[in-house]
Amino acid sequence: MINILDTGVKRSKNVDNFIFGEGSLGELESLLLEQKKARNDYVIYFVDEYFINSEILNSLPVSHMDQLIYVETKHEPTTQYIDKIRDEIMQSLATFYNPAAVVGMGGGITMDVAKAISNLLTNGGKAKDYQGWDLVKKPGIYKIGIPTISGTGAEATRTCVMTNKENGLKLGMNSDKTVFNEVILDPTLSKTVPRDQYFYTGMDAYIHCVEALNGSYRNAIGDTYSKMSIDLCKEVFFDKDMMSDTNREKLMIASYLGGCAIATTYVGVVHPFSAGLSVVLDTHHCISNCIVLNVLGEFYPEQHIEFKEMLEKQNITLPKGLCANLTKDEYDSLYEATIIHEKPLYNALGKEFREILNKEKVIEIFKSI
Ligand code: NAD
Numbered sequence: 001m002i003n004i005l006d007t008g009v010k011r012s013k014n015v016d017n018f019i020f021g022e023g024s025l026g027e028l029e030s031l032l033l034e035q036k037k038a039r040n041d042y043v044i045y046f047v048d049e050y051f052i053n054s055e056i057l058n059s060l061p062v063s064h065m066d067q068l069i070y071v072e073t074k075h076e077p078t079t080q081y082i083d084k085i086r087d088e089i090m091q092s093l094a095t096f097y098n099p100a101a102v103v104g105m106g107g108g109i110t111m112d113v114a115k116a117i118s119n120l121l122t123n124g125g126k127a128k129d130y131q132g133w134d135l136v137k138k139p140g141i142y143k144i145g146i147p148t149i150s151g152t153g154a155e156a157t158r159t160c161v162m163t164n165k166e167n168g169l170k171l172g173m174n175s176d177k178t179v180f181n182e183v184i185l186d187p188t189l190s191k192t193v194p195r196d197q198y199f200y201t202g203m204d205a206y207i208h209c210v211e212a213l214n215g216s217y218r219n220a221i222g223d224t225y226s227k228m229s230i231d232l233c234k235e236v237f238f239d240k241d242m243m244s245d246t247n248r249e250k251l252m253i254a255s256y257l258g259g260c261a262i263a264t265t266y267v268g269v270v271h272p273f274s275a276g277l278s279v280v281l282d283t284h285h286c287i288s289n290c291i292v293l294n295v296l297g298e299f300y301p302e303q304h305i306e307f308k309e310m311l312e313k314q315n316i317t318l319p320k321g322l323c324a325n326l327t328k329d330e331y332d333s334l335y336e337a338t339i340i341h342e343k344p345l346y347n348a349l350g351k352e353f354r355e356i357l358n359k360e361k362v363i364e365i366f367k368s369i
Pocket residue numbers: 048049050073076077106107108109110112148149150151152153154157158159160161189190191192193194197201204284285286
């Protein structure tokens with residue numbers, strides 16, 4: 001029997017507005033016109049580098065005053081990368097004053113970069129100054145999120161994940177100010193996602209909600225979002241064509257609901273191990289989650305079986321032997337980078353989490369990856 005604790009989340013912040021449906025990207029221009037009040041008002045677009053040569057770029061209402069910045073996705077964002085982009089924007093002659101709006105179009109990386117820059121432009125300082133909870137004091141620039149791949153829920157959450165390479169801290173700007181003002185959910189945009197990536201990122205929604213529902217910190221609204229999101233993920237990943245028009249639409253909704261769910265509660269055992277992998281071996285968030293859930297049957301027995309069935313149904317393979325032959329220092333770092341995530345581990349395992357996941361056990365799990 002689960003002991004249901006209070007999450008401590010007293011007031012929950014959702015995005016102000018969202019538009020959903022095929023072709024809804026076409027609404028972007030009128031949304032931006034609402035924000036552009038003076039003749040010199042301009043917009044900064046952050047666009048996933050995948051779209052550099054894409055037709056979709058032509059449908060963005062970019063004017064000669066606006067700035068278009070392509071976001072690198074080879075590595076997940078660091079605080080240093082965010083500061084560098086901000087400095088480049090500040091040095092550009094066009095920007096004696098802040099933009100009227102910031103648009104982030106892409107996956108979790110691009111949306112997180114847009115959120116972070118929006119906050120930095122009005123609050124000053126460096127990205128690392130805001131890693132934590134409720135440290136952002138002023139509202140950011142009005143921001144619009146446009147996901148082009150579904151699963152992380154970054155379009156709905158109050159955080160933007162980044163790693164400070166100086167101290168290895170992977171933590172976002174958790175703040176109501178980080179939430180998008182407007183989100184455009186247009187399922188046509190995820191048509192071009194490679195199959196493997198579509199599966200890995202989609203699974204982030206499933207995993208967020210599985211961890212939330214199996215935790216001790218719960219709340220009724222978060223539970224409802226989680227259940228709906230899991231049902232949609234199962235419909236998508238047990239179907240023969242997970243990327244059909246209908247399934248891309250469903251996964252976009254699952255991602256959004258998963259983001260709303262996680263904003264009211266915590267993750268569990270998968271995310272801390274996944275963060276360990278990302279920090280030490282630089283593997284990306286969503287594939288790391290899949291690699292980890294694949295060996296965590298002990299903690300999530302039912303969902304572990306379900307996950308394997310979905311992998312098989314979609315014919316997706318995961319890398320093997322990633323942590324088989326690492327150095328002692330690397331195993332030590334993996335342990336440290338995992339056990340540091342106290343809140344989710346406590347949520348999943350209770351106050352004895354350090355005994356259940358002692359160093360030997362954590363390293364044994366990593367070795368099985
Ligand atoms: P991503 O941004 O890592 O992109 C994954 C890959 O898909 C990239 O190569 C990208 O170029 C490509 N891509 C994106 N859209 C495409 C399209 N339509 N067609 C073809 N290729 C496309 O994607 P992700 O998995 O959504 O995001 C992971 C990031 O999200 C991590 O940095 C993680 O930390 C972060 N995250 C944030 C939150 C949050 O609440 N802010 C939650 C979970 C994860």
